[in-house]
Amino acid sequence: MGYLRGFIDYSREDQQTRDPIDRIKDWGEYTIRLDEDELQRQGARCMDCGTPFCHTGISFNQSDIGCPVNNFIPEWNELVSEGDWQHAFERLKETNNFPEFTGRVCPAPCEGSCTLAINDDPVAIKTIENEIIERGFENGWEQANPPAHRTGKQVAVVGSGPAGLAAADQLNQQGHTVTVYERDDRPGGLLMYGIPNMKLEKETVDRRVKLLEEEGVTFVCNTSVGEDITRDELKADNDAVIICTGSQQHRDVPADNRDSNGIHFAMDYLTEATKSLEHDPDQAAIHARGKNVIVIGGGDTGADCVATALRQECARVVQFGKHPASPEERDDDNPWPLFPMTFKLDYGYQEAVEAYDEDPRKYEILTKAFETNENGDVTSLKTVRVEKVEEGGRLVTKELPGTEEVWEADLVFVAIGFTGPERDVLDHFGLELDDRGRIWTVDGTNDYRTSDDNVFAAGDARRGQSLVVWAIREGREVAEQVDTYLANETEQVII
Template sequence: MGYLRGFMDFSRKDQKTRDPIERIKDWEEYTIRLDEKDLKQQAARCMDCGTPFCHTGINFDHSDIGCPVNNFIPEWNELVSEGDWKHALERLEETNNFPEFTGRVCPAPCEGSCTLAINDDPVAIKTIENEIIERGFDEGWVEANPPQHRTGKHVAVIGSGPAGLAAADQLNQQGHYVTVYERDDRPGGLLMYGIPNMKLEKDTIDRRVNLLKEEGITFECNTEVGKDITREELKQQYDAVILCTGAQEHRDVPAENRDSKGIHFAMEYLTESTKALAVDPEKAPIHARGKNVIVIGGGDTGADCVATALRQECNRVVQFGKHPASPEEREEDNPWPLYPMTFKLDYGYKESLEANDEDPRKYEILTQAFEADADGNVKSLRTVRVEKVMEDGKLVTKEIPESEEIWEADLVLVAIGFTGPEREVLEHFGLKLDERGRIWTVDGTKDYRTSEEGVFAAGDARRGQSLVVWAIREGREVAEQVEQFLQTEETADLV
């Protein structure tokens, strides 16, 4: 590194954020970019480790270690510390198709595996990554680069989330004709409508999609496979098909009165709220104004629901989780370099603390039943407290006697994850599924072939609900395998 004492002389500094009280009045991104001096100092904190774990990119014991796309983190940190932003961008783009997405919404497993994090705050890798790509756009270094030659091969990508976009980008650069099919009205998948604007403004997605279009990729929106175009038509028109349809089969709460009005899946709420921003935020079909909102589920999607409800001027919002609060420090069963399962105050929680003097999270709570009024509208939830105990060597969740509570609720949002990909497209293709209902592929690591010849699968549809950065990795890897398949097909045609 250019400055060897950076990790000793400089403390970690994260991206600045807008005032919580002010930012809940609009839907703009809540972060503010650091200045040049701060960014150079943050990059100089990188230790240039002999064996860096930050870009390892593996999953171990259900936890991520390092960056799944294997970003050259120490290299571009050094370049940033020296002010060489253009070369830093070149190194970043070698491994990551969309750093403007990961630099905003990735939980940064790279930072959890930073060697400095063993006994200090990790390097602000995510902040630096986002600044590199934004600097690239500001300076005009990021521009369309269409391939010089076309192979004549045609590939269809079903789904325009990060896996589909990454696969399309890689194959287009190889010279193949790529068409991306999206059932919604705009490309981006869950990036577009599943992640709120305050975390990822939609102009950022449009900016990248427009570049991909300039490079020759075709996007067909409002097109659902099995309805608007069939399996037979796809097989006839394309040399290969890649399914990147995500994992959007919701996990539900099978409780009494679940069919009451006012109970919705979180993704339905987030999607409708985001779509309404293009027209009128007040016309969102599901709106929280003046309501007591309860979010069931303690994950990131639930946190996004909290932040959205606050912007819609709800009366109160609380979020239920069945697990205990995370510890302040790593516990023995969560050592470095695993992703740190420690207490964090997400943006929506900070906003709730400032606006309502309340952290909305309520821990170790299990929903038992919903209660409805005479018109069938949800009016409350009945819950019970739970605890984790060891029984026969296993950790189990047990209800605590006489701990029942009643919570007022006008709007309930179910955010407890997804069970796997939606079945319609899979059934239309007649694809084999694995034991968890995901698309079966020949190998769970780097073989993306499905049970149908010429049809491949990648992203959440294959691996289950995961991170944006894993989706990009899978999109890149499936593109590599499709490229090999197309070359084999070409060779076979010549024999």
């Protein structure tokens, strides 16, 4: 490494953020890039550890260790510390198709597994990664690079989220002709409509899609498989089909009056908010202006609903979670190098604290019922406090008598996760599913073949709800397997 005392002499600095009160007045990204000198110092904090866990990329005990796409993190950290951005870009692109996405929205399991994180703040890996790719675009290093030849093989990819995009990119670079089918009006999947603009501006997604198109990938939007195009047509026109439809079967709240007006799934709300940015944000189909908003669910999607409601000038926003608050430091059952399950004040919560002088999160609360008026509009929620207790060797959620409360609400968003992939495409293909409703593949870890001949699956539809970076890894790996399959098919024809 260029400077061996960097991790001793320099403190961690993340990307700066815009003032919370100012940024909730618009929909632009909330982060600000660091300057050159600071970025080189952050790169120099990488400590040349003997066994770097940051790029390990494995799952263990329902947690992540290191980067799932196995980024060469210590190498490009050193190159950045020396100001050699072009070579850092080249090393980054060897493992990650879309660093501009992971550099913005990934929770950075690499940082949780950084050796420096054992007793200090980890290297600002995510910040450096994002800066490398942005400089790649600005300096013309990242540009269209169509394959030199075509194999004559056709591949259809169903779904244009990160897994589908990665698979399309890899196979196109191998010379195969790739068509990506998307049911929405713009490519990108959850990158486009599941992640708010203030975390990932849609121009960034469009920029990547445009580059893929220039390289030869074809996108067909507003097309639902099973309605606008059939399984038989896809299989007849292509040598292989890859299903990358994600995991968007909503988990719901089993409570009285759930069908009341004003109760929406979080993803529907976020999608409508993003679509409204194309014309007039004030005309979003679901709008929070002047309303008391409650978000049910304590995860990242719920946090995005909080941030979106703030920008729509809600009267108040509260977020319920049934789990206790995360600890300030790692618990004994969450040791390094696992992803740290610790308390964080993410961007939306920071904004709420500044705007309303309180953290919107309320912990250990279970929704029991919704109350409505004579028009069927939701007016309030009935809740009860809960706690986790051990019974028979496992943790169960127990309601606490006497802790019932009523919360005023004009708008409610359900953000308690997903149960698996939606069934329309899967049933249309007649694909076998596993016991969790995911697409069954020959080997749940290393083999992406489904129960249908020449049909493959990758991403959340196969893996279950996960991170963008895991979707990219699955897209890369399924592309490698499809490429091998197509090569073998060609050899069989020649023989």
